[in-house]
Amino acid sequence: MNKGLYFLLFLFVIVNVDINGVQGDTMVTGTVFCDQCKDGQVSIFDYPLSGMRVTMVCPGSDGQMTRVGEDTTNMLGNYGITFDGTPDLSTCFTQISNVQDPNNKCGAVLGPPKSVKLMFSMFDMAMYGVDPLISQPAQPMSYCSTSSSPPTTPSPVTLPPPVGPVAPVTPSAPPKAPTPSFKLPPLPRMPPAPFLESSACSYQYWMKAEYKCYWVAVQPDMTVAEVFGPLAAQKYGTDLTLYASLEGRNDPYKTLLREATTALLNSWNSLRFAYFAPQVLHNFNAALMADSTPTVLRTALRFKRANTAFPCQFKTCKK
Incomplete structure (x- = not known):
């Protein structure tokens, strides 16, 4: 695309904003995974969880954590929480709402909440991203590598509206696992050609x-x-x-x-x-x-x- 066309497109946007105004809109997106190996991170053995309820919490003016939005993950494990305008969400975080969710096919342990991170902001629009949220089975799958002291996962924060002040929890880095010797599970069916x-x-x-x-x-x-x-x-x-x-x-x-x-x-x-x-x-x-x-x-x-x-x-x- 030449510079002249870039200029015309830029001029179109500026004129449109000047005439019609800007409709502010903000979106927070992320993904929920089943951490089958209980190592606190997403790996080749993990898969996205659909139907999981995700809650977003932000500190209020009184310092109390307040539930500000919820969404349910789609078939790809993705969720999206939208807001009018462009509020500052840099101190907010998200987490899976309830470990007893019947849609949780993974297990009984929830991973820690994750902080919201600004991806871009322009023309009164913003998009925030969140590192993957995880749910874990009671025990790691048999094909996962084992360690004498497996990493522990911090407990998630209980979020009845409203809840007390809570700081996002960051899991400690898991110890480096030895080279595993195990048989890989069957791979999903691949496209024909x-x-x-x-x-x-x-x-x-x-x-x-x-x-x-x-x-x-x-x-x-x-x-x-x-x-x-x-x-x-x-x-x-x-x-x-x-x-x-x-x-x-x-x-x-x-x-x-x-x-x-x-x-x-x-x-x-x-x-x-x-x-x-x-x-x-x-x-x-x-x-x-x-x-x-x-x-x-x-x-x-x-x-x-x-x-x-x-x-x-x-x-x-x-x-």
Whole structure:
């Protein structure tokens, strides 16, 4: 893109802000994992937890910790808590709400709360990130390495509204484990062909019935809201399916969703794709937060370039 076009886009944003004003919006995002090895960190054996309730707590004017927001993780273990305007959330933290949650398939121990960190702030919009929250089983899985003194996980903070002053807890670094000698558990089913190849397939390929077997992480009838999160639900409704989103055209936001869905599918089907799944979700939600047509179109164009960067390696699925 040349300098003249950059200037025109910048001028468009400035004029739009001057005429229409800025609608402030802030989002806090993070992920919840099952820490199967109880080592206090996310590793290859850990997996995201869906349906987990996450609570956000901030200090009030009286110094008391106050519950300010909650959200439930989607199928990818992601949660997003939104606020009007741009409040300062630098002293806040999040944690899993309840260890007895029936959706907690992992176990009986919750990891520590995690501090909220500012990722970017501009035009009265802000996005904060949080390091992964963890839940742990009562005992580490049999295929995990063992240690004579396994690391202990700090107890989570109890959060009945309101609660007493609480400082975020930071887990101590686990001791370095010896080189494990164990048999790896069975790996999840991989896509039929292009997982290790340079492959990128446009939305037209993903809509064809003969390539349906490549939908391995999500299914066509799943909704955009449960995969992309609350901002997508607000913008596109709660009933729009992933397959229907591939038909979007003639509108910047429909085009963004179509290319983002395609990029998400490609990210799960080729290790050499330009984006990982969390990057697709982050860039998509950032574009929605910006609520700017140039930003939406730029993000959609980047996804489209990635979706056509390599030849599509799909082969007809076996019936």
